[in-house]
Amino acid sequence: MFSNTTFENIEKNEDSILVRKLIKILGFCPKNTKFLKEVFIYSFSTKRKNLNPNYSVNFQRLEFLGDAVLNSIISHFLCEKLPEKKEGELTQIRSKIVCRRNLNEISRKLTIADIFLEKSVTSDNILGNTLEALIGFIYLEIGYQGCKNFVHQKILHSHVNITKLQNEIFSYKVWMIEWSQKNKFLINFKTFREKEDKDKNLIIYLSELTILGFEIQTKGRGSSKKKSEEMAAKEAYFLIQKKCKKILKH
Structure with a gap:
């Protein structure tokens, strides 16, 4: 049998190890390690969070701050790196860098998942949110320049390929709208609930996309209207590419 003192020692040892992991990610030793531990370790421990709900509130505040600071730093970086780009193009590239999917992937590469005491909480979005909160913490600890x-060393220079991002499609739906406007085609989305399972709390949406005058109709399914429309637009994108190649051959 373990005594309460033994359990306390185990928890202290866990905290010490996880704080060291956080420091390794940060690249410096912060002054406020107590706040670091409370926000980034206790916020995701169900047992400890119940003792002090302010942990998660502080996490959300840091996430809010980190999101704003990250956008500011990346905007400055893109303005310097891509002086020929217009506002709209810069906005699109920045959106690709800070989109949830990309931040989740960068968090994974930075081994942020290793700091969680309970592995069941490490969903993709939690990883991206934690990266933003860490950036907020860094800003408070060592200021804007630090x-x-x-961000430059650990994110932009290590895990962001600007050239590749410029050629990536951020949203197939946005691409479809821009393509149709440019080529003077009308597109129409029809989206409705296809299936609903109340026991499993599951809703499946079906989207139908029609490009009038280009003889393309596609369907997409997803757990939200946005996802189903994106899937329909994605299928349409590949059909358009295939059709355009045939036209060029002839």
Whole structure:
């Protein structure tokens, strides 16, 4: 049998190990390790969070701050790196960098998942949110310049390929709308609930996309209207590419 003192020692040892992992990710030793531990370890421990709900509130506040600081740093970086790009193009590239999917992937590469005591909480979005909160913490600890150095070294220079991002499609639906406007085609989305399972709390949406005058109709399914429309637009995109190649051959 373990005594309460033994359990306390185990928890202290866990905290010490996880704080060291956080420091390794940060690249410096922060002054406020107590706050670091409370926000980034206790916020995701169900047992400890119940003792003090302010942990998760502080996490959300840091996430809010980190999101704003990250956008500011990346905007400055893109303006310097891509002086020929217009506002709309810069906005699109920045959106690709800070989109949830990309931040989740960067968090994974930075081994942020290793700091969680309970592995069941490490969903993709939690990883991206934690990265933003860490950036907020860094800003408070070492200021804007130190935070900028972190973002440049650990994110932009290590895990962001600007050339590749410029050629990636951020949203197939947005691409479809821009393509149809440019080529003077009308597109029409019809989206409705296809299936609903109340026991499993599951709803499946079906989207039908029609491109009038281009003889293309596609369907897409997803757990939300946005996802189903994106899937329909994605299928239409590949059909358009295939059709255009045939036209060029002839």
